Amino acid sequence: MTLLAAILTRAAKAAITLLLIVVLNFFLIHAAPGDPAAVMAGENGAADQIYIDQLRERFGLDQPLYVQFYKYVGGVLQLDLGYSYRQQMPVLDLILDRLPATLLLTLTAFGMSLLLGIVFGLAAAARVGRWSDSAITGMALLFYATPLYWVALMAVLLFSVQLNWLPAFGYETVGAGYTGFAMVLDRLEHLVLPALTLGLFFMAVYLRMTRSSVLEVSQMDFVKTARAKGLAEGIIRRRHILRNALLPVVTLAGLQAGQLVGGAVLTETVFAWPGIGRLMFDSLTARDYNTLLGVFLVSAAMVILFNIVTDIVYRLIDPRIAAGGAA
Amino acid sequence: MMDFMKRFARNRGALLGLLILIVVVLLAVFAPLLFPQSPWKMVQRPFLPPFAADGLPLGTDTLGRNVAAGLVHGARVSLIVGLVSTAVALLIGVPLGALAGFYGGWVDEGAMRFTEFFQTIPSFALAIVLVAILEPHLTSITLAIAIVSWPPVARLVRAEVMSLRGREFVDAARLAGLSNLRILFGHILPNAMSPIIVMASLMVATAILLESSLSFLGLGDPNIMSWGYMIGAARTVIRTAWWLSFIPGVAILLTVLALNLIGEGLNDALNPRLARKGR
């Protein structure tokens, strides 16, 4: 099918999935122990009674379930994700305020992990069987097995506390009022550690996939054909092996999106990065379920969007998909 | 069987992993013997460094609790949560994937949409939401981890079953007059066991990481001392008592690493044709 058709089908599926998540959210609120109004008001019932009564009326909590459902879903469709009593802001505004920081962090981590993962994966594959290969794969295994938040803490310990090279938390140096280039530099300084720690785990994932994919593709018949033509090794590696080997890596990148968002929660918490992951943590401690579920919905939307993008990219790279399979 | 063990033993990484895991399991099993007192008990003054006092080989934490005791009891939690949640995830994923792969058609469609839905939701976020809503408790945590872990198993089993169901020995079983279910469970699934076992070992590792992450964020069972909790609790004092964050992390790292190494060893041992050197 055509590209447009593909995008449309995926968009339709995405809409349905998001709707289902909204439904899921609804049921989760009602699954929480206690009075749903108190749950929605947050603060473990410390919110004032007037507000709780207002909520009860607004969401029809005295009314049958299906009416509540209708009101809740209707609200979401009008982009009303509720109100955070704790933060005294509509949830949607709260999220939109923090979203850019998370996007900056996750996209940087993603790009870095993909790049380093592929580079090291290629290096390992080129030296297969030698000790350098074992060293690289060993390192990958180590990063893969380490808890993300612990790496983050150790990184803070080493680079901020001991060596004092990089800032330990935050998005920017507060109160410094940098502008222009100095501001960019300051932001970058703050970005390095969080992006690196978030990216290391995924770098390991891409590294291993790249390595095994390259090794597999190198054994395939068409590589032998390329050699039989007298092509130089370099060209064979680039044009024949690499292109084919990277296809599964693209698919993998799509699948990892969900994990990346989850990892962001941990990273942002440790580094006090003002993104939606941190927001999720804060709303957790404050029992602010409205915000919690709002962040959940938005993060799911991000993952779905990312998946659509990787799907499209894959279609563009692999001519077999665009034509709808074998002729 | 002997063949399999020999092949496994040839992989030094896997042997190392096995060794580490055995140590962890032994520590967990003998925890009540080694440290009979509850790890929550305050035994000495806080922030004692390791080796500073008798019976406190790893010192004390922010509230004067025995770090070594916490570590050993934490091993129990990690292993139990890891094993049980994986078992539950397998219980959900294997039959679902098997039926989807075998019957195809709308059974497959339905199962796949269902699985896809769960796979698009960011798993850690879902786990957080589930545990938060259901109140943190060992059962809710285990359940939440199982719920986010089953989709990859279902996909794997489905793929394996689909490839096996086209094999001629399955046709032969049909010609022998065997019923569909007998073919699926008697002929197909036993041949799909190898990748499932490998995946299971990796799932235990992931479950342990998930549990510790949840505990770190404060979503652990408040009555259970777990490694993630220890790291989370020590976060504020990282400048002064860095070892309190460091040590439990090493424990997690070693356990997860061990499981990964074992998983790879199992993979090589069960699929001898796919040798690692890329031959």
Place this chain on the structure above:
Amino acid sequence: MSTVLSIRDLAIALPAGADRELAVQNITFDLAESEILCVVGESGSGKSMTANALMGLLPDLVHVTQGSAEFEGRDLLALPEAQRRALRGDRIGMIFQEPMSALNPLMRIGDQIAEVYEAHDRYTPAERHDRALALIKEVGLPDPEKIIRAYPFQLSGGQRQRAMIAMALALDPAILIADEPTTALDVTTQAQILELIKTIQKRHGMAVMFITHDFGVVAEIADRVIVMRYGEIVEQGSAAEVLEAPQHDYTRALLEAIPSDSVPETAPVEAAPVLEVRDLRKTYVTSGGMFKPKRSVTAIDGVSFTIAKGEVLGIVGESGSGKSTVGRSIVRLVEADSGQILLDGEDMNALSPDQLRHARRRVQMIFQDPYASLNPRKKILSAISEGPITQGVPVAEAHARARELLQTVGLEASAAERYPHEFSGGQRQRIGIARALAMDPDLIIADEAVSALDVSIQAQVLELLRDLQQRLGLSLMFITHDLRVAAQLCDRIAVMQRGRLIEIGPVSEVFLTPQAEYTRNLLAAVPGADWGDTVAATG
């Protein structure tokens, strides 16, 4: 004619743990200009290794231990890699066996051909494009303008092989090495590719080293022949010499193992039909998505025939003819859309799934792939006795019968306690036959039962089948693409093409006086076959 390649005392070592130390040894032969030399042997004979060594394409752990290969005044095996690379694709071209996987799936055909020029730094990009186009025309590909921009998955197997030939031909090499290039192709496609190679060879005056396991191909195109076994040359000579007066025992055995192309006279079988197929139909429809159109492929298009009791009916055709689908429909591994399958009067197609399971013993199958037709985790005993036990036979009796049958097919009773991986391909097929016999069926369908076996093993299994069929009076439906095999084993033959039954009749009639044009083409396409006069039926 002058010698273009001289190989002396070549030996190639395999890595430790392989089934022998040397892949090949004492390999000495010449390749003359403008001749086609066929290197024949079964799997494991080392014929491909030799070719790979010449090109410098041996796998990592395999290397040449001694010998020389003199080409254009230099020893190929002693050259540094850079110079060998310069020769590859330029002075020596090579084509491989599997057209499906031998082309880069992500590159256009034209680009892959033009790459040869790029590799050797010739011509400008525009010139490369023009020459690629010319090559595509020369190898007989249709629609050259389209093909040059097409991707491999859009071409058929035969077309891909032509593209490979174009690539090998690009710089007009002195030698073309062809490593089983037609083995994976249909008979008619194979005939076309062989014809193409012959034409090109004449036109360009190339020397061709053609590796194959099929003596038919040898008879069709070879000038000279080399026969290899277990890594050594057992016989060399001109094609006429080797084919008609073979010196070595092995060569003789190989030639004898080939089902002959003389067609036996068979008496028509006059017995009641055990199977009657009436107007069988099956169409596969791939469901479209929201934007994809539905595609339908007619696999069986109204097929009707009968098989008499004690008769062997052969169903022959190329891939896509529907012959396998017919077999599978009869046992309902595939559900036909309509039609009747009458087994002794009872319509198998009308049975409910439950009834079907109980009727299973009446038709059994012998499958094609010896490595996939036995459950690797079950013992042989279980494989053979599972069917009878499911049908209600007492366990002890079924086990005893299983052991008996193993001996009937030429294996030992102790084989019952072993696992499939302990047996060779030929032995596994025998087990498959025992399994089919265990159910005591009215009809046995052999679906390409010997196609995956080496020629000499194939001959043994066919002999077994022929023997069993005569002794036990089996009714057999033999599905195959190999016409020689069909000629030897079958009483009657049915020819299928694209789901239709083109022609059916006694073997001697169909082979010697084919009525349909397709049958004539099919018979003519079999390499090296000269369907001889009828001879008295062999006992």
